[in-house]
Amino acid sequence: MLRNTKVMNRFDLTQRLVAKLKDEAVVGGIGFSNFDLWASSGGQRLENFYMLGSMGLAVPIALGVAIAQPQRKVFALEGDGSLLMQLGCLTTVAAQAPKNLAIIVWDNGMYAITGGQATPAAQAGTDIVAIARGAGIAQSAWASDEAEFEALVDQSLAGDGPWLIAARIDSERAVKQTPRDPVLHRQRFMQGMGVRGA
Amino acid sequence: MVDTTTKTWHGIVLDVLKRNEVRLVTYVPDNVLRPVIDGAHADPYFTAFAAAREEEAVGIVSGAWMAGMRGIVLMQTSGFATLPNVLASLACACQIPLLMMVSERGTLGEFNLGQALVCRTMRPVLDALGVEHHTIKRLDETEFIVDRTIRQAIGTQAPACLILSPLLTGGKVLS
Ligand SMILES: Cc1ncc(C[n+]2csc(CCOP(=O)(O)OP(=O)(O)O)c2C)c(N)n1
Numbered sequence: 300m301l302r303n304t305k306v307m308n309r310f311d312l313t314q315r316l317v318a319k320l321k322d323e324a325v326v327g328g329i330g331f332s333n334f335d336l337w338a339s340s341g342g343q344r345l346e347n348f349y350m351l352g353s354m355g356l357a358v359p360i361a362l363g364v365a366i367a368q369p370q371r372k373v374f375a376l377e378g379d380g381s382l383l384m385q386l387g388c389l390t391t392v393a394a395q396a397p398k399n400l401a402i403i404v405w406d407n408g409m410y411a412i413t414g415g416q417a418t419p420a421a422q423a424g425t426d427i428v429a430i431a432r433g434a435g436i437a438q439s440a441w442a443s444d445e446a447e448f449e450a451l452v453d454q455s456l457a458g459d460g461p462w463l464i465a466a467r468i469d470s471e472r473a474v475k476q477t478p479r480d481p482v483l484h485r486q487r488f489m490q491g492m493g494v495r496g497a
Numbered sequence: 498m499v500d501t502t503t504k505t506w507h508g509i510v511l512d513v514l515k516r517n518e519v520r521l522v523t524y525v526p527d528n529v530l531r532p533v534i535d536g537a538h539a540d541p542y543f544t545a546f547a548a549a550r551e552e553e554a555v556g557i558v559s560g561a562w563m564a565g566m567r568g569i570v571l572m573q574t575s576g577f578a579t580l581p582n583v584l585a586s587l588a589c590a591c592q593i594p595l596l597m598m599v600s601e602r603g604t605l606g607e608f609n610l611g612q613a614l615v616c617r618t619m620r621p622v623l624d625a626l627g628v629e630h631h632t633i634k635r636l637d638e639t640e641f642i643v644d645r646t647i648r649q650a651i652g653t654q655a656p657a658c659l660i661l662s663p664l665l666t667g668g669k670v671l672s
Contacts, residue, residue, distance in 0.1 A: 326560070348563065352586030356556035359548070360587075363560025363568070366521065366544060371564075387549025391557075395546060481590035485563060494565040 305444040309405050309468045312442075313339040315449055316374070316403070319456060322346060324364050324492065327477075328357030328377040330412035332405060334473030336376060342478075345491030349477045349484045355385030358392065358402055365397040368492065372399050372456060379406040379427060380418050386430065392461050393435030401455035401462040402436075407470055415470055431463040439463035506639050506665050507532035510598070513643040514569065515542055517651075519596065521561050521568030523547070523554035525576050529600040529666045533571060551576040552583045559593045567651070569596040574603050577658075578615045581622050588656040589626055595656035596647060601632070605663040608671040623658055630658040633665050 309331060317325075317339040326348045327333025333349040340347055348364075350357055361375035382389075382404055392400060408421030420427065431439035438460065442448035448466055455462040477484075489495040504512075510533055514522070522537040522545040524530065537545035548554035551572045558568035577599050588595040602609075603616025623630045629649065631642050643659060650657035663669075 324564070348560075350587070352590065353552075353556065353583045356552065356583060356587065359553040359556025360560035360563075363521075363557040363562070363566075364564040365560075366557070367561040367564035367566035385550065385553060388553050388556075391546070391548050391553060481586075482592055485591040485593065489563050492564045494563065 303443060304441045304467045306467050306469050307442075307445060307448070308471055309407075310335045310338065310471070310474050312445065312448055312466055312468070313376070315445065316452055317344070319449075319452055320344070320346070323372040323374060323456070324348070324361070324368070325374045325376065326350060326357045326361040326364065328375070328381045329354045330378065331473040332357065332376045332378050332381070334475060334477050337477040338473065338475040345487050347491070348488040351477070351479060351481055351484070355381045357381065358385065358388045361400060361402070362388070362392055362395065362397060364492070365400040366395065369397070369399055372401065375400070375402045377402065377404055378411070379404060379408065379420060380410045382427065383418055383420055386434075389431050389434035389436060397461055398459040400460050401464065402431075404463065404465040405468050406465055407468045409470060411470055411472060428463065428465050431465075436461050436463050440465070442466045504636075505532070506633075506636055506661070507536060509636075509639045510643055511536045511540070513640055513647070517567070517644065517647045519567040519569050519647065520544055521558060521566055522571065523557050523568060524571035525551050525554065525573070527571070527573035527576075527600045528669055529661065530571050530573070530598075533598075551579050555580060555583045555588065555595060559587055559591070559595055562593055562595070567596075569598055571598050573600050574616045574619055575612060577619050581626070584626055584628065584656060589628070592654040593656065594650035594654050596650055597656070597658040598661065599658060600661045600666065601663060602669065605668060606670050619660070628656050628658055630660060632660040632662050634662040635665065639665065
């Protein structure tokens with residue numbers, strides 16, 4: 300499974316995801332995950348939250364959003380290194396079983412933003428999808444290529460989750476950087492969630 | 498005002514959470530917090546569940562607040578000690594009124610040296626980050642402190658921490 304998946308590109312896949320979205324929330328994890336989300340959205344989508352320094356917390360933040368707004372689909376975009384830091388959250392997601400949550404894991408096997416050091420999981424040949432299934436997220440799958448990634452996103456948009464989609468990606472750095480303005484991101488996201496007026 | 502002659506501290510806490518529409522209760526358990534946790538689970542008003550780690554619970558409650566649902570994280574002193582990074586980078590940096598309730602171990606009869614030591618880091622961390630905190634010692638002050646702390650956190654969009662002293666809860670002693 301893991302061995303047969305194509306090595307794709309995070310910016311390309313993030314653009315494919317964003318192109319399918321309407322009012323879904325997206326929480327971008329630390330570093331390149333949210334940088335490419337910013338670039339893919341032209342900095343425009345109010346429904347995106349750009350998480351700037353809390354490594355590993357994209358999934359918990361997205362779970363909180365999903366619990367607060369069960370009618371809205373919520374995506375968490377997380378790097379493999381970040382997910383490794385907070386693996387327990389997969390069990391929390393499985394236990395709460397939010398129908399409206401989809402987790403996307405960008406697996407480049409490394410901590411790219413800090414210099415490309417291999418993660419222990421890459422060295423060990425750990426299968427993140429197997430971990431997620433073992434944690435109790437039954438609908439967890441590797442996207443074997445771009446077409447399957449899109450098909451899995453379509454499924455998660457149409458059906459009940461929780462879902463986990465993992466994609467092997469190359470070591471490319473993000474194309475742009477997200478502005479480092481946490482209050483602005485929080486404020487805009489709350490507007491996007493309909494909690495605050497424009 | 499709640500009737501403090503018949504009320505327990507945990508009964509007051511649950512009442513005040515409800516009155517302030519704090520519905521989401523996430524926690525990593527602690528023995529002293531048990532009645533709050535049990536009470537939240539027993540009352541359908543609350544969505545209550547355990548997270549695997551306190552940081553995760555902070556992420557969940559912060560995400561929920563941004564999407565319109567108020568919540569609180571319950572933990573023990575040792576759990577608080579895992580939080581400085583998420584407090585700085587998420588709650589403080591984004592101005593999120595993250596509510597925390599910490600059952601205080603490490604003082605007034607502690608038997609575990611590690612708890613006694615880690616307890617000493619809690620208030621310095623809160624002070625360093627400028628996070629409002631109050632230690633609740635008396636039953637008759639519980640309602641006022643909890644209620645006003647929640648309101649101020651929300652009104653000023655700032656995280657806040659309520660520390661439950663063994664003077665209030667009885668704490669935990671070696672049996
Ligand atoms: C708690 C914590 N530890 C370490 C760091 C430093 N750090 C920032 S990003 C990062 C790597 C993130 O790796 P991954 O999620 O795989 O994303 P990638 O860089 O590969 O896109 C590290 C180690 C941090 N910000 N916070």
